[in-house]
Amino acid sequence: MSYSEIRLDDIRRGMEWWEALSEAERSEWFAKVGTTRPADAWDAFKRSRRRRDSIEPELQLTEDLRRGMDWWKSLSEEERAEWLAKLGTHRPKDAWNAFKRSRGCVDGDNNQTR
Structure with a gap:
């Protein structure tokens, strides 16, 4: 082959x-x-x-990732495209972190404001 x-x-x-x-x-x-x-x-x-791992994702979903996934799912396709285009990325995680920063939150799992 x-x-x-x-x-x-x-x-x-x-x-x-x-x-x-x-x-x-x-x-x-x-x-x-x-x-x-x-x-x-x-x-x-x-x-x-x-690696003979299970098919479960290696990354354990933190509360922050869960909130980010919920936020991403709440966006329309157009809104998702706008976030990704604005940031020049294809990663929803980058959009979530940018969204948090736009709301005055520090990156990371604690989502504390500055």
Whole structure:
């Protein structure tokens, strides 16, 4: 099998894996990898399998991450795109931290104001 055939097979398997996930599982993988790219989640899943870890995300959801996920889910697609474009990122985590800063909160899990 050539490299391109192996790569295409990997992409196909990744797409099948992604389609089989629930929305909650997808959100967990996005939180784990810090992006909204399914390919990043697939790569993290493969790494976890190679390490013989469970398929649970390595990152434990802190209260701050839970609030960030709730905030992100509450935004419309247009609002999400605006945050990401404004920051020049594709990571919802970056948008959440910027949102907190815009409200006078310090980055981190405590969300204390300055």
